[in-house]
Amino acid sequence: MSSIFLPSMIEVEFGDYYKKCSEALFNRGFTSFHIDFGDKKFIGRELECWNKVDFLKKLGPEVKLTAHIMSLSGDHKLSVERISEKCLEENFEIIYIHSRSFKNKQDLYKFKEKFFKNAHISFLFCIFD
Numbered sequence: 001m002s003s004i005f006l007p008s009m010i011e012v013e014f015g016d017y018y019k020k021c022s023e024a025l026f027n028r029g030f031t032s033f034h035i036d037f038g039d040k041k042f043i044g045r046e047l048e049c050w051n052k053v054d055f056l057k058k059l060g061p062e063v064k065l066t067a068h069i070m071s072l073s074g075d076h077k078l079s080v081e082r083i084s085e086k087c088l089e090e091n092f093e094i095i096y097i098h099s100r101s102f103k104n105k106q107d108l109y110k111f112k113e114k115f116f117k118n119a120h121i122s123f124l125f126c127i128f129d
Helices: 016-027 050-059 080-089 105-116
Strands: 032-039 064-070 094-098 122-126
Touching: 016 050, 032 050, 050 064, 064 080, 080 094, 080 105
Parallel strands: 032 064, 064 094, 094 122
Antiparallel strands: none
């Protein structure tokens, strides 16, 4: 497997500077970008970055996206389920999920079956103790 550099720009707020940076990277041959999401429950920040997704996808049809979802499972606006569902709709290539997003491994396996059984993307989860 060849290595790939995925610009993330998690610390760059969406705006003119983000757009200029993204365009510069794209114009220099970068076609894969990484987007971080967070719900302020799993991590201390809320990261809802659909504006970044929309902008990056407009750069060109060759743009590929990966996601790192740092959210808890549940029925809230930025739950791992809601973000995953939207990422699948937006054709993200890879989605990283934390096992700690779920109360137990059984819930994680149910989530994986529900959302990724028929998905044609890579599903990866991070395990931290």
